[in-house]
Amino acid sequence: MNADIPDAPSARLFLFGAEPSVARLAAELDDNHLVHELGTRLRGLSGEARRALNEEVAATTDRLLDLDVGDLLLAGWRKHQALRAAARATLAAADSEEIVVLASHRLTADHTVPVEILIDDVRVSTLDLGLAAVCDVYGLIVVVRRGLLAEVKSGECALTLTLQVKGIELARRSARVDSRLVIRPGAGIPLLSDEEVRKTFPSGPPVDGLILPPSSGPESGASG
């Protein structure tokens, strides 16, 4: 593990810190001979043309790094049975809340963006930009209210992020992060989709929408 980091809002900050990420990515692509992986039509590029291509790929890859690390974790926790059950139960009884103590678990998330390389608008190659997260979560305690993740009380993540382009590993970093800094619920983060709420409450949601004024009460007592 690397040294602890205080905050990890974006994949870019987590992987590169304050370092200029595009220049670093372009250098990694050049060192790893990306052009050789892109098919015969691009192999004949001269050194300068290859560097220009690598800079273009690096700039596109860098945009992927805007991704919030917390969003990757939330995509996993939305699948957690205990959190989903708590969301349904607290939707059914609007004034209730559930404190969920999650056992240690490993969450893996793969995010892939396909990119086409065009010369004069003719596709000459494709590549996949991939961001993979592996997170071992310990001691996570959250509060669920009205179907929303309302608070993160405690929890630690041993997070490893890996950035790949066409199978070439460009960056990798591991660090322990405080869940409370990665996930900022604000007014609450929905744990169920609108469609799931409609399925759970076929006669209409017990309350108007997911975010309710404190005085509102349930209109029907559907299953939790």
Place this chain on the structure above:
Amino acid sequence: MTAMSRIRWTAGLAVLLASCAAVPARADDCSSAQDCGNVVRGTGVLAIVLAIALGAAAVGNSLHRSSWVLQHLRLKAGQPGPPHVDLQDNRPRGEPPTHSVRLEPQPVCRVVVLDEAEP
């Protein structure tokens, strides 16, 4: 004529002119120390001009190639799909399983009676 061709022509012309001006005679023909000095100086100037011309040609070449890439090459990012997510239990021995505590306010059922009493 492209920018690249102009750079090549200019470099070639510079080398030619420098050669004519800087080599007045062969070293064998040196009749005096001044003539020999001219030959040495001329050769030095020729080398410098040649180096500058080659450098300019190389820079022009690389600029041309990278600008070609920028003009003709384009990257088009597709729509990212939803992330593929997986959850696995990673509980060490002895750790309790996931559990939750539900807090739900209950209506007050007690009847509160206030009695007035004479002091």
